[in-house]
Amino acid sequence: DIQMTQSPSFLSASVGDRVTINCKASQNINKYLNWYQQKLGEAPKRLIYNTNNLQTGIPSRFSGSGSGTDYTLTISSLQPEDFATYFCLQHNSFYTFGAGTKLELK
Amino acid sequence: QVQLKESGPGLVQPSQTLSLTCTVSGFSLTSNSVSWVRQPPGKGLEWMGAIWSGGSTDYNSALKSRLSISRDTSKSQVFLKMNSLQTEDTAIYFCTRRILLWGQGVMVTVSS
Numbered sequence: 001d002i003q004m005t006q007s008p009s010f011l012s013a014s015v016g017d018r019v020t021i022n023c024k025a026s027q028n029i030n031k032y033l034n035w036y037q038q039k040l041g042e043a044p045k046r047l048i049y050n051t052n053n054l055q056t057g058i059p060s061r062f063s064g065s066g067s068g069t070d071y072t073l074t075i076s077s078l079q080p081e082d083f084a085t086y087f088c089l090q091h092n093s094f095y096t097f098g099a100g101t102k103l104e105l106k
Numbered sequence: 107q108v109q110l111k112e113s114g115p116g117l118v119q120p121s122q123t124l125s126l127t128c129t130v131s132g133f134s135l136t137s138n139s140v141s142w143v144r145q146p147p148g149k150g151l152e153w154m155g156a157i158w159s160g161g162s163t164d165y166n167s168a169l170k171s172r173l174s175i176s177r178d179t180s181k182s183q184v185f186l187k188m189n190s191l192q193t194e195d196t197a198i199y200f201c202t203r204r205i206l207l208w209g210q211g212v213m214v215t216v217s218s
Contacts, residue, residue: 001167034205043200043208044151087151089205094164095141095153 002026002090006098012106017078021101023088025069032092033071035064038100039084047086048073078103108132110140110201110209117215118191124214128184128201135159135177139204140184142175144197145211152197153205157184191216 003026013019023033031051036044046055048064051071061076075082083105088098114126128140141156155165157175165173174187184201198211 043202043211046206089151089153091205094166095156095205097143097151097153100150 002029002093002096004088004090004096004098006088006101008101009099011101011103013078013103014106015078015080019075019078019103021073021086021088021103023066023071023073023090023098025071025090025092028068029090029092031067032090033064033066034089034091035062035073036087036089037082037084038087044087080105108203108207110203110207112199112201112209112212114199114212114214116213117217118195119218120192120216122191123187123189124191124195126186126199126201126212126214128186128209130182130184130201130203133203135179135182135184140177141202141205142184142186143200143202143205143208144195145200146194146197154186154188193217 005024007022033051035048037047038044047058047062052064063074065072083103086101090096109131111129118124137159139156139158142154145151155175157163157177163175172189177184193216196216198213200208200211202208
């Protein structure tokens, strides 16, 4: 089974900051990596699919990059509505989620 | 309108079997996969298993011995059955179409 190691677990930032969240796979996942945002009491929402493709309707301040085993979600300028929990998901071999990053207001 | 909605008991006793139903609308189960994903309170997401458009299934290896996913295409429903429940199975259970469109989730508590 493919394991996903997501970091950091918690991130404290301010509105306007640039933040990055990382996911490392236990083996090459061939860019089959999605990013999700989850707010309290809601289902996750897909932001990015296949490493760097922005889901329709998602603001362009969200971007993704990576290859092989290492992937990154970047939020270029944090907005108040971005404070939430973020998960990565590999879908190269079945599905495995990262443990999540809780993004909090500093 | 494309939707998924989970239903099932909110409380299950330890060692018993959990049965959940995901009723979908707006799309065909014969053209889309449906996965079950769960989330213990305050914790992360765990993919449990999927039923593919052709009807075959795959399961998380950690749950495979206890889990069964099936469907009734005529009723647009997907079913989850998991036996030998323990307190650590307490979670919100979601069904999702291709890990893109999600149901609202159903909270299941395992307790005597």
